[in-house]
Amino acid sequence: xxxxxxxxxxxxxxxxxxxxxxxxxxxxxxxxxxxxxxxxxxxxxxxxxxxxxxxxxxxxxxxxxxxxxxxxxxxxxxxxxxxxxxxxxxxxxxxxxxxxxxxxxxxxxxxxxxxxxxxxxxxxxxxxxxxxxxxxxxxxxxxxxxxxxxxxxxxxxxxxxxxxxxxxxxxxxxx
Amino acid sequence: xxxxxxxxxxxxxxxxxxxxxxxxxxxxxxxxxxxxxxxxxxxxxxxxxxxxxxxxxxxxxxxxxxxxxxxxxxxxxxxxxxxxxxxxxxxxxxxxxxxxxxxxxxxxxxxxxxxxxxxxxxxxxxxxxxxxxxxxxxxxxxxxxxxxxxxxxxxxxxxxxxxxxxxxxxxxxxxxxxxxxxxxxxxxxxxxxxxxxxxxxxxxxxxxxxxxxxxxxxxxxxxxxxxxxxxxxxxxxxxxxxxxxxxxxxxxxxxxxxxxxxxxxxxxxxxxxxxxxxxxxxxxxxxxxxxxxxxxxxxxxxxxxxxxxxxxxxxxxxxxxxxxxxxxxxxxxxxxxxxxxxxxxxxxxxxxxxxxxxxxxxxxxxxxxxxxxxxxxxxxxxxxxxxxxxxxxxxxxxxxxxxxxxxxxxxxxxxxxxxxxxxxxxxxxx
Numbered sequence: 231x232x233x234x235x236x237x238x239x240x241x242x243x244x245x246x247x248x249x250x251x252x253x254x255x256x257x258x259x260x261x262x263x264x265x266x267x268x269x270x271x272x273x274x275x276x277x278x279x280x281x282x283x284x285x286x287x288x289x290x291x292x293x294x295x296x297x298x299x300x301x302x303x304x305x306x307x308x309x310x311x312x313x314x315x316x317x318x319x320x321x322x323x324x325x326x327x328x329x330x331x332x333x334x335x336x337x338x339x340x341x342x343x344x345x346x347x348x349x350x351x352x353x354x355x356x357x358x359x360x361x362x363x364x365x366x367x368x369x370x371x372x373x374x375x376x377x378x379x380x381x382x383x384x385x386x387x388x389x390x391x392x393x394x395x396x397x398x399x400x401x402x403x404x405x
Numbered sequence: 406x407x408x409x410x411x412x413x414x415x416x417x418x419x420x421x422x423x424x425x426x427x428x429x430x431x432x433x434x435x436x437x438x439x440x441x442x443x444x445x446x447x448x449x450x451x452x453x454x455x456x457x458x459x460x461x462x463x464x465x466x467x468x469x470x471x472x473x474x475x476x477x478x479x480x481x482x483x484x485x486x487x488x489x490x491x492x493x494x495x496x497x498x499x500x501x502x503x504x505x506x507x508x509x510x511x512x513x514x515x516x517x518x519x520x521x522x523x524x525x526x527x528x529x530x531x532x533x534x535x536x537x538x539x540x541x542x543x544x545x546x547x548x549x550x551x552x553x554x555x556x557x558x559x560x561x562x563x564x565x566x567x568x569x570x571x572x573x574x575x576x577x578x579x580x581x582x583x584x585x586x587x588x589x590x591x592x593x594x595x596x597x598x599x600x601x602x603x604x605x606x607x608x609x610x611x612x613x614x615x616x617x618x619x620x621x622x623x624x625x626x627x628x629x630x631x632x633x634x635x636x637x638x639x640x641x642x643x644x645x646x647x648x649x650x651x652x653x654x655x656x657x658x659x660x661x662x663x664x665x666x667x668x669x670x671x672x673x674x675x676x677x678x679x680x681x682x683x684x685x686x687x688x689x690x691x692x693x694x695x696x697x698x699x700x701x702x703x704x705x706x707x708x709x710x711x712x713x714x715x716x717x718x719x720x721x722x723x724x725x726x727x728x729x730x731x732x733x734x735x736x737x738x739x740x741x742x743x744x745x746x747x748x749x750x751x752x753x754x755x756x757x758x759x760x761x762x763x764x765x766x767x768x769x770x771x772x773x774x775x776x777x778x779x780x781x782x783x784x785x786x787x788x789x790x791x792x793x794x795x796x797x798x799x800x801x802x803x804x805x806x807x808x809x810x811x812x813x814x815x816x817x818x819x820x821x822x823x824x825x826x827x828x829x830x831x832x833x834x835x
Binding site: 282 | 703707710711712713751752834
């Protein structure tokens with residue numbers, strides 16, 4: 231069976247039911263592809279067993295890059311390229327470089343984090359998203375289960391979904 | 406999902422005798438260090454006693470003791486009032502996550518009456534040792550000691566009395582600030598306890614409106630008290646950031662103290678509803694306001710450094726360039742910025758109590774050092790330093806303050822059991 235083509239969708243009305251359902255479905259051995267919800271559901275990533283985001287590490291590294299670039303830039307400008315006397319201070323003195331260093335740290339950490347997030351979650355301009363169920367942007371939580379990853383055990387999956395509180399169970403296929 | 410019924414809302418903090426004994430041991434160790442410090446200071450002698458120009462200029466150890474008491478007074482009074490401020494802030498911001506441990510910062514306020522009395526007493530006894538501006542000859546135009554700059558500031562201290570006499574305006578501010586703070590603290594505490602007895606949402610609304618008035622008063626009084634109690638030591642010098650600077654230092658210290666007490670209460674089996682999410686938020690508070698303190702510290706430093714006007718720069722010359730205080734000056738920044746910034750940066754360290762304990766203890770000591778650095782160079786000049794006397798008086802003072810706060814915490818229920826936002830706090834998740 232081809233992957234990423236045929237899905238079973240569980241439709242949930244309530245986030246508490248959804249959280250319990252995710253636990254039950256996972257403990258019955260069914261692998262969940264993804265859950266779509268109209269608003270952030272606290273604790274959903276935990277019950278889905280997702281690894282923690284490594285975005286903070288990217289932010290830290292980009293921040294360090296920002297600090298380094300800011301200091302190098304200022305030392306280069308103020309000490310070597312065009313030394314200027316400002317307020318009788320030494321050329322290339324550290325305290326005056328802190329504000330710019332701070333600003334560039336924040337700027338690069340923020341921009342870098344956004345860029346890494348866009349790349350890692352495959353968000354790009356003109357990308358046409360695959361929509362499982364339009365109601366996941368309104369008032370329903372959609373749990374998508376890839377049949378290919380579950381040996382095509384369609385009946386069993388539908389059974390588990392219904393017993394865990396899904397208000398509807400649908401099929402969805404993509405070309 | 407956590408359920409309301411699992412928690413013991415009737416629990417009271419039991420201030421056991423073994424805990425009292427531990428605090429007593431700390432106080433005795435501190436007292437021994439303090440006495441040893443005084444013995445060394447009075448017996449050792451640094452040659453000043455033989456100075457030819459007589460007893461007037463000789464440095465006496467009692468001056469150092471008074472300065473030490475003043476440092477601890479300001480430091481712990483700040484922690485106490487910020488505890489009440491933190492409580493008020495939670496209501497003004499309509500915060501729910503902090504509900505279970507609200508009684509901890511509120512209990513800090515119980516130190517306020519003692520702090521006020523100690524402050525007034527030390528000021529009356531040792532004002533000439535701490536404050537240069539209290540000397541009458543500075544205002545006498547015929548005296549060789551006449552100081553035109555300080556004379557220009559006399560209204561701020563002596564109004565409506567005679568310059569060089571009793572500083573009535575200054576003293577009134579001290580009395581009024583402590584008086585109003587204590588009144589607000591008592592009002593907030595009685596409302597919070599009445600809520601335990603009667604329940605209902607009306608108390609929450611009442612506390613919120615009292616809190617709003619308190620925060621307005623605190624905004625002004627914290628700033629003015631920073632000028633009065635700390636900035637006026639270096640009478641010629643002034644900084645428009647100083648009110649914020651002292652407030653930031655107080656706030657971080659109080660947040661660290663709240664976090665430490667909550668962590669220890671939790672380990673002693675209280676406050677079961679506090680989980681890693683609440684600790685995470687407390688850790689974020691400590692982390693964020695450590696950065697805030699650094700921001701204020703650096704803003705003050707950079708402007709003075711850049712402009713390099715002698716009457717402003719002298720403050721940092723006395724500290725950064727001095728043989729006695731340069732070490733403390735740089736250790737201060739390391740302990741209060743680099744250490745908490747790097748350690749508390751990751752999520753894990755904010756959620757594990759061992760990191761919180763280490764960082765909060767370091768911050769509490771670091772900000773004591775910050776106040777040491779604000780007070781000592783102006784009062785003791787080259788005779789100051791961190792020695793037995795300083796550590797001893799900090800331990801004695803800290804033990805007494807802890808004792809008063811924990812006694813007050815043990816009086817009422819530990820959890821505000823009828824608070825309308827308890828349920829929200831159980832389900833706090835970040």
